[in-house]
Amino acid sequence: MSGLEKIRARLEKTYGALTNSDIAKILSAERELKVCEKCKGKCLKVSDRYSQPKIRTGDNIRVDFAPCKHSIRQDVPYAGKTLDDYWFAKENAAAVQTVHWALTEKSYMSIYLYGGFGTGKTFLASVIAQELINNDKRVIFGDVPSLLNRIKATYDGGNTEEVISGYNNCDLLILDDLGAGQTTNWAVETLYQIINARYVSGKRLIVTSNFDLNGLEQRLVVKDKAGKVVDALTAGRIVSRLSEKCVQAFLGAKDRRRENEIGNTGRAQA
Numbered sequence: 001m002s003g004l005e006k007i008r009a010r011l012e013k014t015y016g017a018l019t020n021s022d023i024a025k026i027l028s029a030e031r032e033l034k035v036c037e038k039c040k041g042k043c044l045k046v047s048d049r050y051s052q053p054k055i056r057t058g059d060n061i062r063v064d065f066a067p068c069k070h071s072i073r074q075d076v077p078y079a080g081k082t083l084d085d086y087w088f089a090k091e092n093a094a095a096v097q098t099v100h101w102a103l104t105e106k107s108y109m110s111i112y113l114y115g116g117f118g119t120g121k122t123f124l125a126s127v128i129a130q131e132l133i134n135n136d137k138r139v140i141f142g143d144v145p146s147l148l149n150r151i152k153a154t155y156d157g158g159n160t161e162e163v164i165s166g167y168n169n170c171d172l173l174i175l176d177d178l179g180a181g182q183t184t185n186w187a188v189e190t191l192y193q194i195i196n197a198r199y200v201s202g203k204r205l206i207v208t209s210n211f212d213l214n215g216l217e218q219r220l221v222v223k224d225k226a227g228k229v230v231d232a233l234t235a236g237r238i239v240s241r242l243s244e245k246c247v248q249a250f251l252g253a254k255d256r257r258r259e260n261e262i263g264n265t266g267r268a269q270a
Contacts, residue, residue, distance in 0.1 A: 004174065005186055007023065007027070007083055008023060008184055010176050010211075011023055011026055015055070016190075019152055020153055021153055021154055021243070022256070024150075024153050025055075026055055029055055042265035046261055047073070049221050050059055057089065062108050066094055072129055072219070075104075076126055076129050076130065076133070076139065076141045077122060077123075077126050077141075078122075078123055078126040078127070078130075079126075079130065080130075081123065081126065081127060081130075082127060083096070083099060083100060085122065085123075085126075086120055086123060086124065086127075089251030089252065089254070091250075091251070091253075091254065091262070092115070092119065092120070092250075092251045094153065094249065095113065095115075095124070095250060095251045096124075096247035098249045099111070099124050099127065099128060099246055099249070100113060103127070103128065103131055108202075109204070109246075109247050110198075110204050110205040110206065110207075110245045110246045110247070111125075111128075111207070111247050111248075112150055112206075112207045112209070112213070112217075112242055112247070112248045112249065113125060113206065113207065113208045113209075113249050113251060114208070114209045114210065114211060114212055114213075114248070114249070114251070115210070115250055115251030115252050115253060116182055116251075116252065116253035116254065116255060117255050118254075119251035119252050119253070119254065119255070120251055121176075121209075122176055122177075122183065122208055124143070124208050124251075125141070125174050125176060125208055126141065128172070128206060129141050129172060129174055129190075129206075132171060132172050137171035137172060138169075138170040138171045138172075139170060139171060139172045139173075139174070140166060140167060140170045140172070140173050140174065141174040141176065141247035142174070142175075142176060143176040143177045143180065144175050144176065144177055144178050144179075144180055144181060144182035144191070145177075147167065147175065148181065148187055148190060148191075150163055151163050151164060151190060155222060164193070164194070167194050167197075168194065168197040168198065168201065169203075170202065171202075171204065172203075172204045172205075172206065173198060173204070173205050173206075174205075174206045174207075174208075175191075175194075175195075175206070175207045177208060177209065177210070178191075178207050178208065178209040178211075178216065179209045179210060179211045179215075179219045179220070180210075180215050183219065183221070183222055183223070184222065184257060185222050185230065185231060188220050188222055188231065188234050188235060188238070189234055191220075191238060192234050192237055192238050195241055196237070197242040197243060198245070199244070199245050205245060205246065207246065213239050213242060213243055213247075213248070216235075216238075216242075217235045217236060217238075217239040218235075220234070220235035220238060220239075221235045222234070239243035
């Protein structure tokens with residue numbers, strides 16, 4: 001029996017027959033309850049900002065809860081790390097200054113962090129995310145393929161509008177590793193809808209990518225199996241909005257993660 005089959009068997013023993021969307025909702029609630037158990041902050045379960053997860057059964061599975069500000073959510077990596085833990089270098093100095101400004105000035109800037117593998121894009125995004133969470137802000141952090149998969153999962157009986165609304169209405173949305181995953185009509189169009197909604201509302205957005213904006217535009221051009229361009233316009237629209245909305249910060253091309261793994265000393269980076 002596979003891991004997924006074991007999870008389904010465990011949950012259906014308690015809740016009866018479940019769709020994939022039901023399972024995703026319940027697993028999300030279980031992860032949140034584990035955060036509750038380890039949380040050292042004052043309980044806010046009576047406030048309108050937070051309630052412990054409640055799984056309601058009946059005709060439809062429903063999970064009611066809002067995230068707690070006292071613990072970093074499990075989907076935000078590098079919990080407890082700060083800017084002091086980042087490996088400074090000449091090539092990333094301007095980017096670090098941008099992040100420092102966003103933290104110390106409580107700026108509402110949106111940032112496009114780009115660079116090679118292992119240069120610390122996700123790390124710096126998580127530092128900003130933690131600062132906002134500590135200030136009672138709603139943050140959604142995820143790699144782009146996973147965020148898109150959450151939307152796809154709702155097609156099996158879930159609430160698609162609720163998921164997309166969450167991406168649009170949170171205080172900070174972090175799209176990690178934009179340009180990763182399959183370039184399909186659906187994926188690119190959905191990304192456009194999400195990014196355009198943040199653009200129109202003025203809400204904060206942080207994007208990390210291995211590509212500069214020109215490279216990202218080429219990466220998001222949709223082609224058929226023969227390599228013929230099917231849609232280049234949507235990629236252009238995405239990049240146009242990111243270019244206007246975000247401060248661009250280049251982290252260099254040197255893989256600090258690999259250097260750290262092979263024994264170099266200094267402040268580790270991811």
